[in-house]
Amino acid sequence: MVLALSAISLSSCLLDDSVTDYGKGPNVVGFASPSLTLQAEGTGLDIETQIPVQIIGPRVNKLSDDINVTVNIDPSSTAVEGTNFRMVTNSITLSPDGEDVLTGMLPIVIITEGIETPYVGDPPVIVLNITEISTSENVVINEKTQQVSASIAYSCAFDITNYEGTYIATTDEFGIYLAQPVPFQVVAGPGENQITLVNVAAHPEEYDVVVDVNPENGDLTIERQPVLNYTNFGATPYGELSWEGSGTSTTAGGECIGMLEVTNGYFVAAGTFGEFKTVFVKQ
Numbered sequence: 001m002v003l004a005l006s007a008i009s010l011s012s013c014l015l016d017d018s019v020t021d022y023g024k025g026p027n028v029v030g031f032a033s034p035s036l037t038l039q040a041e042g043t044g045l046d047i048e049t050q051i052p053v054q055i056i057g058p059r060v061n062k063l064s065d066d067i068n069v070t071v072n073i074d075p076s077s078t079a080v081e082g083t084n085f086r087m088v089t090n091s092i093t094l095s096p097d098g099e100d101v102l103t104g105m106l107p108i109v110i111i112t113e114g115i116e117t118p119y120v121g122d123p124p125v126i127v128l129n130i131t132e133i134s135t136s137e138n139v140v141i142n143e144k145t146q147q148v149s150a151s152i153a154y155s156c157a158f159d160i161t162n163y164e165g166t167y168i169a170t171t172d173e174f175g176i177y178l179a180q181p182v183p184f185q186v187v188a189g190p191g192e193n194q195i196t197l198v199n200v201a202a203h204p205e206e207y208d209v210v211v212d213v214n215p216e217n218g219d220l221t222i223e224r225q226p227v228l229n230y231t232n233f234g235a236t237p238y239g240e241l242s243w244e245g246s247g248t249s250t251t252a253g254g255e256c257i258g259m260l261e262v263t264n265g266y267f268v269a270a271g272t273f274g275e276f277k278t279v280f281v282k283q
Helices: 002-014
Strands: 027-031 035-042 046-056 067-073 085-087 091-094 102-111 125-134 139-141 147-156 165-172 184-188 194-198 209-213 220-229 240-252 255-268 271-282
Touching: 027 125, 035 046, 035 102, 046 091, 067 102, 091 102, 125 139, 165 255, 220 255, 240 271
Parallel strands: 027 139, 035 147
Antiparallel strands: 027 046, 046 102, 067 091, 067 125, 085 102, 125 147, 165 184, 165 271, 184 194, 194 209, 209 220, 220 240, 240 255, 255 271
């Protein structure tokens, strides 16, 4: 009974009950999701992307004729055509392939020329409606998914110098500082796609930590290396303590890169203390 009720609930979410009649009505066409985000790196170039359109229903795998789907731009869009985006076409053709769900991709171009990053304010939104379908098949527009809201997420183009600046720890689960967190510098290098946290723990030995940065997504990797000397805490003389871990870098405070979040293992010669998170925010 639980499985049967779940199936009915799912069907009612995706299909319009007035036309599907629980498996006896026509197939329906709509956007695959009512909302999505289109990523656009602010390189100044046009970025080609796609918005999925789907046909679902009781007899999709029996379709044999092409289905032409026409869309228009809804007046409620906050994204401006010609400034934020450009329509490649206002229609696509879906050709049956025998699958239970038929998917087509509506091409769209995101314009980044003239867009300053990091982008300030609410992201521009493209609102599209399916207005017409042309086919000899038994397919109608799904009223529940005939509109999509696509937010444009403008991001900074990768530049290792965006990481440079003064940072301070806002989260320090292990407690690497002798007293309060101390500001420190991040500089580019020594290698390509690397940054250095200069004396990040503010200890007398002045250990620097080198971090690898993935230019594709801003992910961080820290190979095992010393970050402080544990004897400075006046406790058991474990000696050097090393970090090894990974993290992420993100926009914050109006900066292309304004936050570094890392989770490291904390290692001494005798073993490990476990993993702890540290968050550094640019000042």
